[in-house]
Amino acid sequence: MTATPAASSATPAAPAPSASASSPPSPPSPPSPQPASPASPASSVSPGRATLFFDAVVVGAGPAGSAAALELARAGRSVALVERGPFPGSKNVYGGVIYGRVLDEVLPAWWEEVPVERWVVRRSTMIMTPTRSLSIDYRSQAWGAAPYNGMTTYRADFDSWLAGRAVAAGARLVTSTVATGLLRDAAGRVVGVRTDRADGDLRAQVVIACDGVNSFLAKEAGLLPRADAAHHTLGVKEVLSLPAEVIDERFGVRRTEGVDIEMLGCTRGIPGGGFLYTNADTVSVGVVLSLPHLAVAKVRPEEIIADVKAHPAVAPYLRGSTVKEYSAHLIPEGGYDAMPRLHADGLLLAGDAAGMTLAAGIWLEGVNFAIGSGLAAGRVAARAITVGDVSSAGLASYRSDLEGQFVLADHRRLRGAPEVILSERIQQRYPGLITDIAEGVFTVTNPTPKPGFTRLLRRAARRNGVSLRELAADAARIGRVFR
Ligand SMILES: Cc1cc2nc3c(=O)[nH]c(=O)nc-3n(C[C@H](O)[C@H](O)[C@H](O)COP(=O)(O)OP(=O)(O)OC[C@H]3O[C@@H](n4cnc5c(N)ncnc54)[C@H](O)[C@@H]3O)c2cc1C
Numbered sequence: 001m002t003a004t005p006a007a008s009s010a011t012p013a014a015p016a017p018s019a020s021a022s023s024p025p026s027p028p029s030p031p032s033p034q035p036a037s038p039a040s041p042a043s044s045v046s047p048g049r050a051t052l053f054f055d056a057v058v059v060g061a062g063p064a065g066s067a068a069a070l071e072l073a074r075a076g077r078s079v080a081l082v083e084r085g086p087f088p089g090s091k092n093v094y095g096g097v098i099y100g101r102v103l104d105e106v107l108p109a110w111w112e113e114v115p116v117e118r119w120v121v122r123r124s125t126m127i128m129t130p131t132r133s134l135s136i137d138y139r140s141q142a143w144g145a146a147p148y149n150g151m152t153t154y155r156a157d158f159d160s161w162l163a164g165r166a167v168a169a170g171a172r173l174v175t176s177t178v179a180t181g182l183l184r185d186a187a188g189r190v191v192g193v194r195t196d197r198a199d200g201d202l203r204a205q206v207v208i209a210c211d212g213v214n215s216f217l218a219k220e221a222g223l224l225p226r227a228d229a230a231h232h233t234l235g236v237k238e239v240l241s242l243p244a245e246v247i248d249e250r251f252g253v254r255r256t257e258g259v260d261i262e263m264l265g266c267t268r269g270i271p272g273g274g275f276l277y278t279n280a281d282t283v284s285v286g287v288v289l290s291l292p293h294l295a296v297a298k299v300r301p302e303e304i305i306a307d308v309k310a311h312p313a314v315a316p317y318l319r320g321s322t323v324k325e326y327s328a329h330l331i332p333e334g335g336y337d338a339m340p341r342l343h344a345d346g347l348l349l350a351g352d353a354a355g356m357t358l359a360a361g362i363w364l365e366g367v368n369f370a371i372g373s374g375l376a377a378g379r380v381a382a383r384a385i386t387v388g389d390v391s392s393a394g395l396a397s398y399r400s401d402l403e404g405q406f407v408l409a410d411h412r413r414l415r416g417a418p419e420v421i422l423s424e425r426i427q428q429r430y431p432g433l434i435t436d437i438a439e440g441v442f443t444v445t446n447p448t449p450k451p452g453f454t455r456l457l458r459r460a461a462r463r464n465g466v467s468l469r470e471l472a473a474d475a476a477r478i479g480r481v482f483r
Contacts, residue, residue: 099365262362437460441453
């Protein structure tokens, strides 16, 4: 096995870490991985297979994995970052917006070198029925200047950039390599990973599983029970080409400014939502759909995206565009109460492998949570290696670290959100109720006098099958969840 020392020509298609004025000084040289000697205890783990030694092995060069590898390398630890794709981000799917402030910990003034399509200055929430829409449209010019709020970027670019930071700090990136299982010692402790390469297993004091949703390694370790479909949605998206100046004009922005539109009520009653994001010269449009409901609805996700694209409030943005790419991926939406145990002897979970995407209606954030948890996992692993205790107890401070920062604090605060947001009334009745009220308010009915708001509310509630008692209960529930 070749441990790629840097994202270089030895790693197909992986770009070199950006060279810019803010590039870090020469990275510390970590101890080189050593082939297993015949006397090494590791040789008994996988007889007949060569073994390389590292302080830590991180599986998955998504945002969680690269962040974890970066922290370990910065602490002077030898770390292998194993990625099944030919380069980081090559297989990764998401909607398109990253909230970058978590990168403050990675690099000061990260915005000067991060690969970005557009900086989001407009965030809109659109409540829809098949023929109507009501938008809450927020715009902030402050978001168009450093330190920025959100950016659209392609994962192939972003993940390669972040992995490049880890490599620059000394991590060894090993691409086109699948971790196929955990290596354990006689006592059952995790001591490395088996890979799909005939020439090598990777042995380490700590393994950090950052292999994404439905983590194979977390399941093998017994941390993740069988996937519960109710805790997952399917995200599907299309990337559509449009000239940059057409995007500017239609979305009301200028060259580096971008727009994020989230949609509710566009999924044929299947719990979920839609999104529309601007890149430099493409737009990403997609939907997120509850898996169990999709299974019984007998409708294909492409048909729902087609509905969204044809909606009268969306179609004018997309006129004349051509589909460049289609992709689909699972999203762990169970939130705080559905998360697995985060550590075992010699093992930590981070990012989507631990179910850390925050899906709370107006928020769909996973990359920042993956980076936050990856950084914490890398720090805790480095500390545990230094003090010589990589047992589950020795790694337990990972959980408290995350509870003390946004990763688990946000999840804890919003733990009831997935259930509320995906509930039948919010998904199927409130879009009609809200747009009925808007229509009543904005329709001029002369010579009939204007109806009062209470009358409009009662009428809309009746029409959409919601009792006033249910309305009050939902308002209280939403108030509690988003307090
Ligand atoms: C449709 C959709 C829209 C989304 N929109 C957004 C959004 O707009 N903003 C946002 O912040 N989040 C969004 N998310 C969530 C976000 O994509 C995830 O939360 C984030 O990617 C998690 O990062 P991660 O590093 O934990 O896992 P991943 O990004 O999934 O990375 C896992 C990595 O591990 C590698 N891997 C897996 N198994 C192995 C193995 N056995 N051996 C070696 N390598 C392996 C994979 O190739 C991959 O590179 C969206 C998700 C979807 C599906």
